[in-house]
Amino acid sequence: MSLSIAADLSCLASRPMTGVGYYTRHLFESLLRDQPGVDLRVLVSAARPLPPDLAAWRQRAARYRALRFPTRWKNALWTGPEWPPMSALLGHTDIVHGAFHLLPPSRSAMRVVTVFDLAGMRRENVHEDAALALHRRLLEHAAPRAGAIIAISHSGRADVIELLGADPDRVHVVPGGVDLAEFDAPLDEAMLAALKARLGIDRPYLIHLGTLEPRKNLPRLIQAYARLRERHPDMPQLVLAGGKGWMYGPIFAAIEANKLAGAVIWTDYLPRAEAVTLLRGALGCAYPSLYEGFGLPALEAMAARVPVLASDVSSLPEVVGETGILVDPVSEERLVDGLERLVFDETGRAARIAAARARAETMTWTHSAQALLAAYRAVLDRP
Numbered sequence: 049m050s051l052s053i054a055a056d057l058s059c060l061a062s063r064p065m066t067g068v069g070y071y072t073r074h075l076f077e078s079l080l081r082d083q084p085g086v087d088l089r090v091l092v093s094a095a096r097p098l099p100p101d102l103a104a105w106r107q108r109a110a111r112y113r114a115l116r117f118p119t120r121w122k123n124a125l126w127t128g129p130e131w132p133p134m135s136a137l138l139g140h141t142d143i144v145h146g147a148f149h150l151l152p153p154s155r156s157a158m159r160v161v162t163v164f165d166l167a168g169m170r171r172e173n174v175h176e177d178a179a180l181a182l183h184r185r186l187l188e189h190a191a192p193r194a195g196a197i198i199a200i201s202h203s204g205r206a207d208v209i210e211l212l213g214a215d216p217d218r219v220h221v222v223p224g225g226v227d228l229a230e231f232d233a234p235l236d237e238a239m240l241a242a243l244k245a246r247l248g249i250d251r252p253y254l255i256h257l258g259t260l261e262p263r264k265n266l267p268r269l270i271q272a273y274a275r276l277r278e279r280h281p282d283m284p285q286l287v288l289a290g291g292k293g294w295m296y297g298p299i300f301a302a303i304e305a306n307k308l309a310g311a312v313i314w315t316d317y318l319p320r321a322e323a324v325t326l327l328r329g330a331l332g333c334a335y336p337s338l339y340e341g342f343g344l345p346a347l348e349a350m351a352a353r354v355p356v357l358a359s360d361v362s363s364l365p366e367v368v369g370e371t372g373i374l375v376d377p378v379s380e381e382r383l384v385d386g387l388e389r390l391v392f393d394e395t396g397r398a399a400r401i402a403a404a405r406a407r408a409e410t411m412t413w414t415h416s417a418q419a420l421l422a423a424y425r426a427v428l429d430r431p
Contacts, residue, residue: 051424052087052110052141054134054157058119059148060102061094064291064317066259067344068164071200071224072147078225078417080108086421089138091152093117113137123182126153127189143424149183151190158195158427162222163187165200165341166207167263170362174263174339176294187212196427198222198420200342201363217430220423223366224342225413230324231351240329243322247313252284254390255330255354257323257345260314261293263338265359265377267302272383274306276391283311284331284391291317328352332390335364336377343367347411350404355397357390367411371404 057076059068080088089111092102095118106112115137125131130153134144144152145160152159168175168183175183191197191212197219199205205221208214244250258264266288277283286308288299303312318326327333333349335358340346343364349356356372358364365374375386389396 050085050087051143051421051428052089053143053145053424054089054091054138054141054152055145055147056091056093056134056150056152057105057147058091058093058122061092061096061098063099065320067342068148070344071164071342072162074225074227074413075222075416075420076147077108078413079420082414082417083421087141089113089141091115091134091137093119093122095119111138123150123186126150127186142428146190149186149190151186151194159193160196160198160424160427161190161194162198162200163190163204163208163212163341165204165339166211167339167341169211170207171263171339173295174261179294194218195430196220196423198423200224201340201366203363203366204341218427220419220426222416222419222423223411224344224347225411225416226344226347226351226408227413228351228409231328231348231353235328236321236325239322239325243326244329247287247315248310249285249287249313252331253287253313253329254284254332254334254387255287255289255327255349256334257327257348258290258335258337259293260288260290260296260299262295262298263340265336265338266299268377268380269334269336269383270299270302270306270308270312272380272387273312274302274308275380275384276387277308277311280388280392285310286312286334287315287326287330288312289315289318289323289326324348324352327354330354332357334387334390335359336375336383336386337362337364338377340364346372347408351408353401353405355390355400356404357386368404369407371400371407373400 087110090105090109091113093115133153144154144157146152151161168180191214333356335346339362359377360374373386375382
């Protein structure tokens with residue numbers, strides 16, 4: 049049975065691309081590649097010129113529409129008069145899907161929206177006020193109107209039901225995934241050596257992948273790392289791989305206060321190939337986030353055979369399971385102990401690596417696309 053979908057994938061236009069973009073791109077690419085009978089039509093809009101690589105969707109999708117249109121105007125039109133409907137842009141379809149918090153208008157198709165996380169509603173001081181107000185408005189418009197809401201973890205699903213008052217029968221889980229081939233290709237040793245030389249990495253290192261923002265809990269990670277260096281002067285370096293997001297001042301203040309210049313290295317945003325290469329060369333991945341909708345970097349570390357320390361909150365236990373070291377992210381003592389195990393527990397290291405890789409092999413983008421297709425079928429089957 050064929051299925052027609054009109055998807056607003058405008059989040060793919062954001063640069064630099066972060067977790068929202070990677071999730072959306074891989075999920076919909078896999079939907080087209082692995083699920084027969086899908087007629088996918090794609091809308092992408094932004095105020096700025098669209099990145100040239102988005103033109104590839106002209107070949108991937110049954111129909112592709114690119115618009116130079118300010119996002120704030122689209123938000124206002126789609127949450128106010130709910131105009132124009134997606135059918136006016138991409139023709140009539142069975143489903144219309146907003147891939148990032150904004151529910152597209154429709155006169156006849158069933159409406160679906162993806163909710164990545166409710167960090168700002170769950171925890172204080174993790175988003176700037178304007179961003180929090182915008183996303184709250186989009187989500188409060190979408191929740192009572194969507195035929196289906198896609199959460200990217202079971203933890204996220206529980207938050208959507210509790211914090212947005214959504215009907216549990218309408219909230220479906222489509223988890224993130226991993227491209228195993230990306231981590232199984234031969235490691236580019238020359239690129240890794242050049243990266244290490246450029247960044248000042250001169251010994252084994254731990255890595256944190258992600259935008260610098262409050263919920264990543266990096267000041268507390270840095271404090272724990274500084275304490276562990278007092279105990280172990282031979283500690284690996286700590287590499288923070290990601291661009292500046294918002295409210296990141298305390299991160300650099302913690303580095304300075306603990307006199308960690310040269311020990312803690314900030315890379316800024318890295319192109320995908322460089323980020324993956326640096327991850328694959330790491331001794332371990334530290335990801336003690338206060339809240340994650342899913343936590344792709346943890347799963348990618350598992351696929352890369354890099355042992356993981358992660359938080360025991362929100363979605364991360366779903367991703368890591370029993371294959372990593374899970375700690376209370378607000379306890380500096382637990383972080384110190386967890387980092388020490390991550391670095392120095394050679395006995396458990398090999399077992400954690402093998403178990404994490406086996407778990408990652410069950411969490412591919414093909415599995416994610418199957419879950420999305422099942423959610424579409426469910427919303428169409430509802431009376």
